[in-house]
Amino acid sequence: MNVALITGSAGLIGSESVAFFSDKFDVVVGIDNNMRQYFFGQDGSTEWNRNRLQDAYPNYQHRVADIREVSQLEPIFKEFGADIKLIVHTAAQPSHDWAAREPFTDFSVNANGTLNLLEMTRQNCPEAVFIFTSTNKVYGDNPNFLPLIETETRWEIDQNHPYFENGIDEFMSLDHTKHSLFGASKVAADILVQEYGRYFGMNTGVFRGGCLTGPNHSGAQLHGFLSYLMKCAITGNHYTIFGYKGKQVRDNIHSWDLVNMFWHFYQNPRPGEVYNAGGGRHANCSMLEAITVCEQISGNKMNYSYSETNRIGDHIWYISDLSKFKAHYPDWNWTYDLTQTLAQIHDSMVARLAVTK
Template identity: 65%
Template sequence: MSIVIITGSAGLIGSEATEFYASLGYKVIGIDNNMRETFFGPEGSTIWNRNRLEGVLGKKYEHHMMDIRQADQLNELFSLYGKEISLIIHTAAQPSHDWAVKDPFTDFGVNANGTLNLLEAMRHHCPEAVFIFTSTNKVYGDRPNTLPLIELETRWEIDPAHAFREGISEEMSVDQSMHSLFGASKLAADILVQEYGRYFNFKTVCFRGGVLSGSKQSGVQLHGFINYLMRCAITGTPYTIFGYEGKQVRDVIHSSDVISAFHAFYLNPRRGGEVYNLGGGRDSNVSMLEAIQLSQEITGREFVYTYSDTARAGDHQWYVSDLAKFKAHYPEWQQAYNHIRLIMEGIYEENKDRWRVAI
């Protein structure tokens, strides 16, 4: 039996991957110690999702409350399965700009050192496995903010004459820009994943995500933009927009479309440390103001928010992913959730009863 190891298995992308590969008959080994609750408090806890996975999947899923910073524990686990491990999906992370400032050592330990520990475990126990890393568009730092933007009524938009008019490509530099400490730790991990692919000729890949969203995310103010916004819309919790007049734009991709991209790479992996930008692209992107309007239409409730002139350090004013490189390598891949409204409606339908009970 082929083994799939998934870190952050009770999180948004991790749980989506867990259910997907269990449904294909793989044995899934999940690693998740619920550090999201440590980062964000009880609202960030993923225990509810872990319990759901264990209830739904039974023996197809084996959970380990393991800290990826503990190399000896990872090596012991990897040694149990060795070359039976065909795929490693690494989604565990400290994901917040703001939280990283509070504790840079933990941020770097989880994001960078944890990634190194996993790569070393693969190198010693299953070097032919595919290693998929959930990176981030924050590896580009605030360089996207140097693009020529035009202010429209509800959003910022790129100058249509610019080379990145279809989205930001992997050609954008990661150097000499402000990343935030979170962006720096994720960039360190991103470079490590590339280097193990190039230096050892391993099958590693970095997917630099835009906003990854879906109904199974434990969205909080510091992470999980669309999910948290919809939770505020349903519960009436006041929301804060930070800077850019609420016209900042993000592209949003559904977690199931992320996993289908992962699987396309797994079925036909490339060696040498590939890098792909992955987001909603030109089909699925939204500004804060536009997302608020959509949430009101979907929930039928007025959205309560305040505005702060202070943008988060290193935050993007406009970010849309150019998906051309990945689509060229994997032309069979298509987005099922090809509009932001579909994603927001799904979050509403699957969470409205649970979130209303919580208030």
């Protein structure tokens, strides 16, 4: 029997992984205790997505467990043992701002939880491929010291800089920079995953995501940029832009495209490898540009205001360079562009909220 184990299985990337791998493995086991609702309130609840997965995929088994507690993880790993061929670890506390409220919780979820999963893998299914969903926030605010130029709708990097063509590569320093506590806890997890690959020879892979998005995102004010933005466009709820004149740039990767990266890695793993994973030059936008697209798709004028206070550790300009991954896995490419992704988010959100334009 071949088993895929997905943590954070009712979240955006977790649920996409369940759907993607459901026809590639005999059993897909999801671990999710809906802590996202604790982090972000009812907007962040993933209960609807858990119910959807259980209805849609007969070989999906859901387990409510806290990754901070080995006592809750060990029975799951013992039950399936060496039949576990793939672990996709997406469970996390994902917000800069929230991490500062409860540093112990943030670190115990992001860092200690990852260590627990790595050890359970090493003890029970050491040949399995272990994929970790990291973040571009491991680079801290180092990207903010690049030579940036302000244009009418966005910040952009000087065209003479090596990062102009493809974006930021994996060799940007993680050191001597302000991360936010969230960024720091993800750095700890990121390095742990690398070390289990390099030290123990396990098939671990780290994917440093840009903005991860898609139609099954439970976007909230503190996390889920495009999903929450589109929700505000549909409902008329107020949206606040924090700092940088609304010209801060993010690259955005559709959840399916990211999970497809996981699939390529699974088939030919490179132990301890690290990849930037975002929309790159293929799919990126500033906040102001995203608002324009949301207004065009929804047909509604957005209700938003601007605050001069930017979020601590936030990036002014970040575009991921995926050249390394594409060199290692040349059959992979993006499927969705920004407009297609936002249109999917809109249609899914309308259905979920029972809102008509």
